[in-house]
Amino acid sequence: MSDDDPTAAQRELLTAVLRRDGELGAGDRVTAVRQLAGGYSRHTYLAAATLASGGGGERSYVVRVKVPHGLFDTDLQAEYRIFDALTAHDVRTPRVFGFHADDDDTDSPFGGPFFAMDHLPGDAPNLWRAQEHTALRADWEGPRGIARDVVTNLARIHTLDVAPLAGVVPRLTFADQVARWRDVHERAGLTRDPITREAFHWLAAHEPPQERGGLVHGDFRLGNLLLQDGRVSGILDWELAHHGDVRFDLGYLALAYTAGKHLRPKTTLLGGVADPEWFLTTYEELTGAPVDRDAVRTFSVLGAVALISLAFTGMRRYVDGETSDMRRVWIRFTLPGLRQDLAELMAW
Numbered sequence: 001m002s003d004d005d006p007t008a009a010q011r012e013l014l015t016a017v018l019r020r021d022g023e024l025g026a027g028d029r030v031t032a033v034r035q036l037a038g039g040y041s042r043h044t045y046l047a048a049a050t051l052a053s054g055g056g057g058e059r060s061y062v063v064r065v066k067v068p069h070g071l072f073d074t075d076l077q078a079e080y081r082i083f084d085a086l087t088a089h090d091v092r093t094p095r096v097f098g099f100h101a102d103d104d105d106t107d108s109p110f111g112g113p114f115f116a117m118d119h120l121p122g123d124a125p126n127l128w129r130a131q132e133h134t135a136l137r138a139d140w141e142g143p144r145g146i147a148r149d150v151v152t153n154l155a156r157i158h159t160l161d162v163a164p165l166a167g168v169v170p171r172l173t174f175a176d177q178v179a180r181w182r183d184v185h186e187r188a189g190l191t192r193d194p195i196t197r198e199a200f201h202w203l204a205a206h207e208p209p210q211e212r213g214g215l216v217h218g219d220f221r222l223g224n225l226l227l228q229d230g231r232v233s234g235i236l237d238w239e240l241a242h243h244g245d246v247r248f249d250l251g252y253l254a255l256a257y258t259a260g261k262h263l264r265p266k267t268t269l270l271g272g273v274a275d276p277e278w279f280l281t282t283y284e285e286l287t288g289a290p291v292d293r294d295a296v297r298t299f300s301v302l303g304a305v306a307l308i309s310l311a312f313t314g315m316r317r318y319v320d321g322e323t324s325d326m327r328r329v330w331i332r333f334t335l336p337g338l339r340q341d342l343a344e345l346m347a348w
Contacts, residue, residue, distance in 0.1 A: 007033040009109035014047055014063065017098035018116060027052030033063070042076075042239065043067050043111065046119065060119035062094070065110045068322075074239040077101060080115045081168045082238045091156050092149075092235050094118040122226030122233035127260030127272050136222075136272050139230055147274040148282070149232035150225070154253075155286035157235075158214045158246040165215065165243065172244040174211065174302075178203045181306045188312035190319075195339045199305045202346050208295035214246040221258040222272050250283070250291065251299025257307060261337050297345055304342045311335055 011030045018024040032048040045063040050056075066076040076099075083096040094117040101113050108114075125132045139146045162169075172180070182200050217224075218240025226234035252258060256265045259272040270276040280291050314328035 007109075010045070011047075013100070013109055014061075014098070014116065015049075017100050018049070018061075021098045023097040023116075024049060025051070025053040030061075036062075042237075045110070047116065061097075061116040062119050063110065063114050063116050065112050065114040067112045076113050076115070076239075078168055078170075079239045079241070082165065082241050083115075083117065085165055085168065086160075086238075089156070089160055091160075092120075092153060092232055093238075094120050094234060094236075120226055120234040122228035124224065124226055124236070125222050125272075127222055127258075127266070128262070129260075130266055133260070133267050133272060136269065137267070140269055140274055143230060144274070145230040146227060146232060147279070150222070150271065150273050151279055151282045152286060153232060153235060154217075154220060154249060155283055157217060157220075158212075158249070159287055160215050162213070162215050162243050169215065170242045172216075172242045174207050174245055175204075177244065177248070177302060177306075181302070181309045184313060185305070185309035188309065188316040190312050190316055193308070193339070195342050196305055196308050199301055199342050199346065203298070203302055203305070206298050206301075208245065208247065208292065208298050211245045212247050212289070213243065216242050216244045216246055216248050218242060218248070218252075220249040220253055223258075245299070247291070247295050248299045248302065250280070251296045251301075252303035252306075254296055254300050255303055255307075256341055257304070257334065257338055261341075262333055263337050263340075297348060301342060301345050304338050304345070308335060308338050308342075311338075 010033045014033065015024060015028075015030040018030070019026065019028070024030075028049055028051045030047050031050045033045050036044045036046055043065040045065065047061045047063055049059045049061065051059060064076070064079075066074075080096055080099045083093055086093045087095050096115055096117045099113075099115040100108075102108055125136070127133070136146065178200065185196060185200075217235070217238065219237055220235075224235065224237040225232050226236065253271040254276065255261075259269065260266040266272075268275075270279045273279075274282075280293070280296070284291050311331045311334060314331050317323050318325065318328040
């Protein structure tokens with residue numbers, strides 16, 4: 001192992017883990033690892049393996065790592081098991097391999113526990129960039145391949161049988177969700193924001209009737225989807241998945257934030273991809289059940305307070321010196337727009 005190659009230990013460990021799980025043969029080995037940009041609660045690496053078996057060639061993997069002081073402390077093994085379970089269903093998720101569970105191994109070359117997954121084709125759009133919306137608007141006004149794929153995959157997720165995921169994903173009621181994000185917000189303890197505090201009281205008084213139970217992604221937005229050639233090629237980042245009211249994903253996706261808003265919206269399309277009423281009507285047709293628009297609004301309020309609470313958590317960890325990631329400070333620029341949306345949603 002060369003001291004001049006900081007990825008040597010990563011390559012060695014990843015090779016051993018993938019061989020252990022039968023994904024790589026005895027003569028196959030990981031030959032390159034590089035960290036990708038992004039990732040608030042997980043770090044992501046792209047790895048290449050050279051194959052000695054099966055005619056040779058290369059295979060690419062993405063490595064997902066849980067590092068200390070992430071934005072939100074979620075269970076990596078549960079996320080791995082969700083990915084693994086979904087490969088049996090018609091949902092565009094990558095296959096996963098080689099869960100490595102050394103939670104207490106701070107000397108791990110990846111900095112924490114990890115698992116590998118197939119490297120799917122495509123890129124995740126960054127909707128904070130106005131130019132990203134040009135292609136999305138063209139898709140909506142033309143073939144609607146992205147728009148239909150987004151709503152179709154969301155409907156498939158929400159109509160899956162959650163029984164096989166019992167014990168894998170947590171069961172969270174609406175009240176559980178409100179309490180969870182209130183606790184996250186209060187533990188950050190940066191400020192007593194009157195609008196956010198009022199939103200928690202408002203949510204407690206506006207619980208939607210008749211829960212629509214199912215698998216909830218928890219962070220379903222275009223930034224967590226891969227796009228290739230005008231279609232959705234992958235659905236990523238299942239760390240906030242739970243068994244609960246599936247309308248959370250609809251309300252969250254309906255926020256202007258998920259379409260790239262800071263102070264002003266960049267698009268009128270829901271999630272950046274479709275006319276709001278078209279999206280909800282198509283979703284109703286695919287799931288066979290009506291969607292209560294008032295309930296979607298309530299879940300938009302819940303999604304907004306969750307985002308605000310996570311922003312405060314990120315800033316708190318930067319202030320306390322737990323991270324030097326400047327994005328934790330940058331995220332404060334989303335707060336005025338989110339607070340404005342909260343006030344308007346509650347007054348509607």
